[in-house]
Amino acid sequence: MTDAQGGPALQPTLSEWFKARDETGRHLAAAGGPVDEDWVQRLADLLATERSWQDQYTDLLALGRAGGQFPSSNR
Known part of the structure; x- marks a missing residue:
């Protein structure tokens, strides 16, 4: 999937990540x-x-x- 500029579409993956986080949070709660x-x-x-x-x-x-590498954290 690509975005309007022809790059990778980040929104579907970001949405699934947030969905997974919400499901984990509900399970913990x-x-x-x-x-x-x-x-x-x-x-x-x-x-x-x-x-x-x-x-x-x-x-x-x-x-x-x-x-092609994501930067390491400064923390």
Whole structure:
């Protein structure tokens, strides 16, 4: 998918990343104690999905940079 200037379309990936973050947040908000193994597995799956979308988003952003690398954090 491309944007109006012919580059990669970031919005679909960004939207999915936000959706994954919201789903993770809802899962955490619904936690009661003590949590069971199924809950922990679901959280692990949600966090892996969120990380995957974040990686895809940063890879798309890096396409427009010299060397194709996303900059490292200053923090």
